[in-house]
Amino acid sequence: MNIPTKIAALIASASLVLGVAAQAKEKKHEEENVNSSDVPSAVQKTAKAEAKGGKIVRWEKENGNYEAVVEKNGKETGVVISNDGKVVNRHNEKNEEKEKNEKY
Numbered sequence: 001m002n003i004p005t006k007i008a009a010l011i012a013s014a015s016l017v018l019g020v021a022a023q024a025k026e027k028k029h030e031e032e033n034v035n036s037s038d039v040p041s042a043v044q045k046t047a048k049a050e051a052k053g054g055k056i057v058r059w060e061k062e063n064g065n066y067e068a069v070v071e072k073n074g075k076e077t078g079v080v081i082s083n084d085g086k087v088v089n090r091h092n093e094k095n096e097e098k099e100k101n102e103k104y
Contacts, residue, residue, distance in 0.1 A: 030062055030063075031060045031061070031062045031067075032060060032061045032062070033058060033059065033060055034059045034060065034061045034066070035059065036056070036059055038059075039059050039066055040066075040083055040085075042083070042084055042085030043066045043068075043081045043082075043083065043085055045085060046079075046081050046085040046086070046087060047066075047068035047070070047079060047081060050068065050070060050079045050081075050087065050090075051068070051070045051072065052072070053072065054070045054071055054072025054073075054077075055070065055071050055072070056068045056069065056070055056071075057069050057070070057071045057076065060078075062080075064082075064083070065080050065081060065082050065083070065088055066080070066081050066082075066083070067079065067080045067081070068081065069093055075092070075094075076092075076093035076094065077090055077091070077092060077093060078090065078091045078092075078093050
């Protein structure tokens with residue numbers, strides 16, 4: 001192999017390794033289960049108001065926000081809340097699980 005070919009092969013290999021590492025890191029940090037004691041009080045207050053008589057079955061942290069998974073009337077809803085207690089979004093947990101399973 002001549003030097004330009006070796007350099008090109010080395011660059012391609014490095015790019016592949018970095019891409020795989022970044023993808024693994026992204027998957028690893030998508031969601032992380034957390035204890036309620038680790039959730040800021042402003043977030044907990046908002047989640048309790050959102051639950052409205054339902055039950056918070058678990059907490060997750062993803063992309064710097066917290067997600068309260070609320071079970072109410074047989075349905076699970078994910079409520080994503082920023083650190084300052086503002087609701088970012090709500091989604092049906094069943095749909096999210098379905099999407100995850102389709103991805104992998």
